[in-house]
Amino acid sequence: MDPTPDCATCGACCREAFDSVPVVDTDERTLARQRDLVVHHDDGWRDLQRTAAPSGCGSRCAALIGDGELAPYRCTIYDDRPAACSELEVGSENCHLARRRVGLST
Numbered sequence: 600m601d602p603t604p605d606c607a608t609c610g611a612c613c614r615e616a617f618d619s620v621p622v623v624d625t626d627e628r629t630l631a632r633q634r635d636l637v638v639h640h641d642d643g644w645r646d647l648q649r650t651a652a653p654s655g656c657g658s659r660c661a662a663l664i665g666d667g668e669l670a671p672y673r674c675t676i677y678d679d680r681p682a683a684c685s686e687l688e689v690g691s692e693n694c695h696l697a698r699r700r701v702g703l704s705t
């Protein structure tokens with residue numbers, strides 16, 4: 600297991616590793632400042648908009664830019680990102696789960 604993965608070349612948790620980034624009531628900054636990115640579903644679930652992954656398989660958060668090679672992966676709403684993102688620590692179990700799902704960690 601890579602103990603210090605690099606987010607700029609990874610982006611796993613923002614792209615195909617997960618298929619939804621939840622936005623909950625306590626994500627006040629996201630709800631107030633990123634309204635265009637928040638999707639309100641009929642069943643009450645809220646999450647961030649997704650875009651098709653360049654690979655054609657899966658999707659990624661619409662706030663993510665970069666490709667991890669020519670341009671580092673970067674969150675365009677970093678200060679307003681929901682807790683689901685800010686609470687995911689680099690090097691944590693969920694980080695490595697995300698990386699394994701995209702083939703970056705063993």
Ligand code: SF4
Binds near residue numbers: 698
């Ligand atoms: S999966 Fe881990 S290393 Fe990759 S972008 Fe997310 S926090 Fe960073």
Ligand code: SF4
Binds near residue numbers: 662673680684
């Ligand atoms: S809001 Fe930012 S940190 Fe959260 S999944 Fe999207 S790009 Fe990643």
